[in-house]
Amino acid sequence: xxxxxxxxxxxxxxxxxxxxxxxxxxxxxxxxxxxxxxxxxxxxxxxxxxxxxxxxxxxxxxxxxxxxxxxxxxxxxxxxxxxxxxxxxxxxxxxxxxxxxxxxxxxxxxxxxxxxxxxxxxxxxxxxxxxxxxxxxxxxxxxxxxxxxxxxx
Amino acid sequence: xxxxxxxxxxxxxxxxxxxxxxxxxxxxxxxxxxxxxxxxxxxxxxxxxxxxxxxxxxxxxxxxxxxxxxxxxxxxxxxxxxxxxxxxxxxxxxxxxxxxxxxxxxxxxxxxxxxxxxxxxxxxxxxxxxxxxxxxxxxxxxxxxxxxxxxxxxxxxxxxxxxxxxxxxxxxxxxxxxxxxxxxxxxxxxxxxxxxxxxxxxxxxxxxxxxxxxxxxxxxxxxxxxxxxxxxxxxxxxxxxxxxxxxxxxxxxxxxxxx
Numbered sequence: 402x403x404x405x406x407x408x409x410x411x412x413x414x415x416x417x418x419x420x421x422x423x424x425x426x427x428x429x430x431x432x433x434x435x436x437x438x439x440x441x442x443x444x445x446x447x448x449x450x451x452x453x454x455x456x457x458x459x460x461x462x463x464x465x466x467x468x469x470x471x472x473x474x475x476x477x478x479x480x481x482x483x484x485x486x487x488x489x490x491x492x493x494x495x496x497x498x499x500x501x502x503x504x505x506x507x508x509x510x511x512x513x514x515x516x517x518x519x520x521x522x523x524x525x526x527x528x529x530x531x532x533x534x535x536x537x538x539x540x541x542x543x544x545x546x547x548x549x550x551x552x553x554x
Numbered sequence: 555x556x557x558x559x560x561x562x563x564x565x566x567x568x569x570x571x572x573x574x575x576x577x578x579x580x581x582x583x584x585x586x587x588x589x590x591x592x593x594x595x596x597x598x599x600x601x602x603x604x605x606x607x608x609x610x611x612x613x614x615x616x617x618x619x620x621x622x623x624x625x626x627x628x629x630x631x632x633x634x635x636x637x638x639x640x641x642x643x644x645x646x647x648x649x650x651x652x653x654x655x656x657x658x659x660x661x662x663x664x665x666x667x668x669x670x671x672x673x674x675x676x677x678x679x680x681x682x683x684x685x686x687x688x689x690x691x692x693x694x695x696x697x698x699x700x701x702x703x704x705x706x707x708x709x710x711x712x713x714x715x716x717x718x719x720x721x722x723x724x725x726x727x728x729x730x731x732x733x734x735x736x737x738x739x740x741x742x743x744x745x746x747x748x749x750x751x752x753x754x755x756x757x758x759x760x761x762x763x764x765x766x767x768x769x770x771x772x773x774x775x776x777x778x779x780x781x782x783x784x785x786x787x788x789x790x791x792x793x794x795x796x797x798x799x800x801x802x803x804x805x806x807x808x809x810x811x812x813x
Contacts, residue, residue: 450692474679478670482669
């Protein structure tokens, strides 16, 4: 899908993606010549179709995780399907590393279904590590969620 | 208004990079399978002919002969391979490198949706239920891609893919792999089975798959017919095995030696 500014005959450039949380998606595109901005709004079914392909409009915000689509999208996954203990020592998600989780953040993480929890934990930890954040708090999780577009996580 | 340029006329770099994302997915699969000697799709186009049963026992026979073997249960909605390989539901070790496959009878590595779903639960996806037919196929194809590319198969001589009835999963597989896999066909002796399997084999030939041969399953008085021989003659491929109702390990070892 591409957008053309008809007046300028220029391909519009992707600007921003927003996931309001109701299953829809908004993406804005801007004409490099005249600056006009348009928003593409997709309904839940269209948004789901994009998610089904395992791609993200606006580009990937986090590296692909193992079984990412399955873990994000399967509704009937078993709680004990994965053993996250296989993470190498020293990985950012390791509790004994330099990164810590506040009790509130741990509580919030515990509410994430186990089927997807390990993957979510790793994404938040990598986010914090890349930004030099020493402790993950609910505020950090909120910021990461908004910046990375972690809808459904 | 002058004619508007077409999609293909617009070639500016796209920050979404959707084609690059798709390319990265395929590269991930290719890299994962680089250490797999051969990928064989076990298919029939007909339900109830014993594809999974044949796949599991063929895998065990290959493993017993010293060949590192894995099975990907591509029947996402009716997975049965773990039970056939005696695999329980122990959690699968996970790391950023991928998901470790389970190990079943005779050391066969295996991944199956049965290991990931609640006991007895159907494969259901989050998302809008209205018009789910539009996206469900794409979701299942993505799941198949991830089972291929995100499982740490390691070095394998053979990876068997147990396909569900019908042709959809085979077509998805060709797209994901970027090349058609070799195909092993399973039929029962009846003419009805032969009719369905013929269509599947024809589709596989048209896609460019190499037909390895036919396994005729459930051979005995219960299912009279000559579907195996008929299909073998028509497609110029061998009948690799005729599996009786009560096969012995020798039956499977014989098949393993011919695949």
